Structures are given as structure tokens and as C-alpha cells.
Amino acid sequence: EAAAGDAARFVAASHEDPTEMLRERLRRGDTAVLGDPGPAPAIPPEVHEELVLTFLARHYRDWVDHPLPALGGATPREAAGRPQLVTQLVSLVRGIEGMYQGALRDGQPAYDPSWMWEELGLPEVRPPAPHVAAHDRLDAAHPGLGVLTRQVAHRLRQQPGFDERTHRCRPGDLEQDLDAARFLAEQEVARSYLPWLVDFELHRRKTFSVDRALAWMLLHTTLDVAASDVRLPFASFALTFTDRAVLSLAERLVASTRRHSPVAGHFARVVTVFVSGDTHGLELRIAVDPLGSDPPVILEHSVPLVAERLRGIDPEGTPPPLAGLVHAVVSAVLYATSAGAPAEHRPSSAEPGRTGSAPAHPSDEIFHLPGTIDLSRLRQLQTLERVPSGRQMLHRFLVRGHWRRPGKAAKDQRLRWIEPYWKGPELAAIIEKAYRLMP
Incomplete structure (x- = not known):
């Protein structure tokens, strides 16, 4: 162009639209020239x-x-x-x-x-669940299961060396029991239930009913204690929860691990956790029950008690719903065995055994573990927890519950529970007033 001078009238030029070029290459599936960045990093679930x-x-x-x-x-x-x-x-x-x-x-x-x-003050579509025992629901789904567990437990008590405090059903006990062998030949699905249901019968069907307010406070209690501090009140017992926090955790756990169960996707009405174990670990059978026509779904989990501090007991990768349930269960066990924990004793109405079975035990007991805050304050705390600003307020001003060991001079060396509380005596009134003024 410079050599031609004024003789040059037009100059050949090539123009490319980057947007159109990108579209054309994507249509051809050609990503090499664009530098394929590889798969995008996945967000952890x-x-x-x-x-x-x-x-x-x-x-x-x-x-x-x-x-x-x-x-x-x-x-x-x-x-x-x-x-x-x-x-x-x-x-x-x-x-x-x-x-x-x-x-x-x-x-x-x-x-x-x-x-x-x-x-919103609407009538409850799901009123509080009546006390319907999970083992009775399983018995209804597998006729004869309850009678068999009573019979096997009755025979085990007659054996030499039976210890009321520590004895548990062993695999050989069921293999040598003719009634158990006949029952399992017809209802194989009950094989996984029978050993721990027999344990529950052996220890007189002790049940701890966890109050709704107490369950919320236990979920907000730090488990920073030694694993050796977890001591079971009985070798086998049950915990029942009816609060929405624990029920929702159980619903999410069933949906993630038993998606094809008829219980998945339904509102649970009660969660019963059968607990057994020793100083080496806990065995949990979590019964999630919507109280519908289907029996409760049973989820099993083992908690090793080998960590120096309890906060490390959950293996890496434990689903959040399961970790939350384990937290609630272990906290309830610590609470039930802690010093000064109130428990309201409520004898259950045991029905007489069926013909040909061992009698139902009149020592069946329910221990109600009450909460220490009223429902109106509980609703306020739950409302704060539902929004980010409220959660920040709880994190900054609410001291989580924790466990404290008494001084060495104290005769009773059991742990003492310090329930969650606001920092400063006047702070609770200020925060709750702010809550009431929120639109």
C-alpha cells in the first residue's frame, strides 16, 4: 500500500466475528483450539x-x-x-x-x-404422635415376633450365669432355639430384627422419651467429652423423639439411603432409637415411623467409642443427617446418665402375654426427660435459627450447651450438663424483645 501510493484505491481485508466463530466451532464440536478447561469442579453435596x-x-x-x-x-x-x-x-x-x-x-x-x-397459628394437621412403641409396630408387621422375643428372653434368663446388667443375645442363642429357627424359616426378613429386640426384652423394655424442648437444646450442646464418659443406663434401651428437628433429620436420612422404601418422602411422626453396646462402642437401630400402614424403616449405625474426644467419633464422609441424629442420641445418653438430670418415671401399661408365651413384664418403664424452656421461648429460638441474621445472633450471643466435670473432691463424678444460655443476664430480654418487634 505504501509503494502504490495514490494508485491504491481498495485494500483487501478479512474480518472475523469472534462470537460467530465460537458458535461455529461449538457446532462442529471443536474445542481444541479454545483450550478445553476440563470438567468444572463439582460443588460438594x-x-x-x-x-x-x-x-x-x-x-x-x-x-x-x-x-x-x-x-x-x-x-x-x-x-x-x-x-x-x-x-x-x-x-x-x-x-x-x-x-x-x-x-x-x-x-x-x-x-x-x-x-x-x-x-401462623393454624390447626396442626399432624398432632403430637401418641406413644406407639416401634417394637409393637414391628410385631404387627410380623405376627408372632413379639411373642417370640418374650419367649427367647424368658429362656435366656433361666440360663446359668445370666447377668441382668450386661447380658445380651448372642448369635448362638438363636441358632439353638427351636422356636426362633421355625419363625425365621417363615419370616427371614425378621432375622436382622430379632437379636436386638431380644436384648430389649431382656432388659425390661426401658424407654426414654426425650422432650421436644430438650431435644433442641441437646442438638445445641457441644460433644466435647471423652468417649469413656459415655455410659449406658442399661445394656439395651430405647430413646424416642417427636420433635421436628430430629424427625426432619431422619426423613432426610431415609430419603438419601432408602429412596425406594415406602416410608421415604413421608413425614415421620416418631423416631425410636434402640441403643445397645458396651465401653467399646454403641450399636444404634433407628426406627423411622410415619405411623401409616407400613412398618417403620430400620437404619443401623455403629458408633465406636475409641476416640479420646467425642467430637471425632463420626467417620469422615458421614451424611449430615446421620451425624445430626448421632449427636442427638449420644447427647441424650449423656443427659440421662448425668448428675442431677430430672426424669419423670411413667410406668407403661403392659398387656398380658398371649396364650403360650412368657408373660409381659410389669417392670416395663418409660422415663420422660423434660425440657427446661417453655414452648414460646423455644419457638423464638427456632425462628431466629431459620434466617441467616438470626443464626449469626445465636452464634454470637448464645452459649452452646456443654458438659462439665465436677471437682476431684466431689463424691459424684458424673458429668453435669450446662444448658445453652444467653451471654449476660439482660441479653435474653433484649434479643427476645427484638424478636417480637420483627415484622
Whole structure:
């Protein structure tokens, strides 16, 4: 162009559109020239779940105070006080619960909206579960199971050397029992249930019912104690939970580990954990029961007691729902055996044994472990926990529960539980007042 001077009238040029070039290469599947970065790093499932649940918690916290066309422009909170809108509001909340159940069945992060019933003052669609024993539910699903466990336990007590405090059913005990062999030949599915149900019968079917408020406080208690501090009150016993925090953990665990179970995706009404073990470890059988036509689903987990500090007992990779359940169970065991723990003794109404069976034991007992905060304060704490700002407030100003060992001079060396409390005597009133002023 420089040599031609004024003789050059036009210059050949080539122009390329980078966007069109990228589209053409993607159509051809040619990524080599673009430098293939490889697969994108996957978000860890627990991080993904936390992000989704945090977003949904914020969304539904705002939802209860947001005007909705379906309610004629009223907010759900306003509609709860208008009788003509309650039916539509109940339908909306049930729809949200249906999405929660669908997410459980699909293996997606599932946000539990059941708190809305209390928050909005709506009639409970699932009133507190009656005391329905999980072992009786299994007996109904496998006729004769309860009679057999009583018979086997009765015979084991007659054996020489039987120790009421420590004896447990061994595999050989069932192999040598003719009634057990006949029963299992017809109902093989009950083989995994029989040993620990016999243990439960051997130790007189002791059950600890964990109060709803106590369960929340135990979930907010640090397990920073030695594994040797975990001492079972009986060689075999059961813990029952009916609070939504533990039930929701169990629902998520069933959905992630037993997706094809008929119980998966349904609201649990009661969780019963059968606990047995010794100083080396705990064996947990977690019975999750919606109290429907299907029997409870049983999940098994072992907790080794070999760590110097309990905070390290869960193996790496334990699903968060299971870790939460183990935390609740171990905390309840520590509480039941701690110094000064109140327990209300409630004798159960044992039914007489069936014809030809060993009698039901009149020493069957239920110990109710009560909470120390009333339900109104519990709702306030749970409301704070549902939103990020509230969780930050709890983290900054609520001292988690913990365990304290008495001085060496004390005769009773059992652990003492220090329940969660606010920092400073006046802080609780300030925070709870702020809660009441929140829109």
C-alpha cells in the first residue's frame, strides 16, 4: 500500500466475528483450539444443600409476610386471622409441604416448612404422635415376633450365669432355639430384627422419651467429652423423639439411603432409637415411623467409642443427617446418665402375654426427660435459627450447651450438663424483645 501510493484505491481485508466463530466451532464440536478447561469442579453435596436450604429459608421467612394474589392480596400471616381465607392458606402450606416431600423422593435438597403451622397459628394437621412403641409396630408387621422375643428372653434368663446388667443375645442363642429357627424359616426378613429386640426384652423394655424442648437444646450442646464418659443406663434401651428437628433429620436420612422404601418422602411422626453396646462402642437401630400402614424403616449405625474426644467419633464422609441424629442420641445418653438430670418415671401399661408365651413384664418403664424452656421461648429460638441474621445472633450471643466435670473432691463424678444460655443476664430480654418487634 505504501509503494502504490495514490494508485491504491481498495485494500483487501478479512474480518472475523469472534462470537460467530465460537458458535461455529461449538457446532462442529471443536474445542481444541479454545483450550478445553476440563470438567468444572463439582460443588460438594453438603455445600450445595446448605446453599439451597439457606436460600429457601430466607424465601419462606419472607413469604409469610408477603402479599399473595391467591389470598386476595393478604399476607399468609394476615390470612391466618381471617376465617374466610384459612382454607386457602392451609392449601398453600400443604402445597409447600408437598414440594418438600417431592424433593426428598427425588434426592434433592429438601426444606422442611412444617414450622409454618405454629408460626401462623393454624390447626396442626399432624398432632403430637401418641406413644406407639416401634417394637409393637414391628410385631404387627410380623405376627408372632413379639411373642417370640418374650419367649427367647424368658429362656435366656433361666440360663446359668445370666447377668441382668450386661447380658445380651448372642448369635448362638438363636441358632439353638427351636422356636426362633421355625419363625425365621417363615419370616427371614425378621432375622436382622430379632437379636436386638431380644436384648430389649431382656432388659425390661426401658424407654426414654426425650422432650421436644430438650431435644433442641441437646442438638445445641457441644460433644466435647471423652468417649469413656459415655455410659449406658442399661445394656439395651430405647430413646424416642417427636420433635421436628430430629424427625426432619431422619426423613432426610431415609430419603438419601432408602429412596425406594415406602416410608421415604413421608413425614415421620416418631423416631425410636434402640441403643445397645458396651465401653467399646454403641450399636444404634433407628426406627423411622410415619405411623401409616407400613412398618417403620430400620437404619443401623455403629458408633465406636475409641476416640479420646467425642467430637471425632463420626467417620469422615458421614451424611449430615446421620451425624445430626448421632449427636442427638449420644447427647441424650449423656443427659440421662448425668448428675442431677430430672426424669419423670411413667410406668407403661403392659398387656398380658398371649396364650403360650412368657408373660409381659410389669417392670416395663418409660422415663420422660423434660425440657427446661417453655414452648414460646423455644419457638423464638427456632425462628431466629431459620434466617441467616438470626443464626449469626445465636452464634454470637448464645452459649452452646456443654458438659462439665465436677471437682476431684466431689463424691459424684458424673458429668453435669450446662444448658445453652444467653451471654449476660439482660441479653435474653433484649434479643427476645427484638424478636417480637420483627415484622
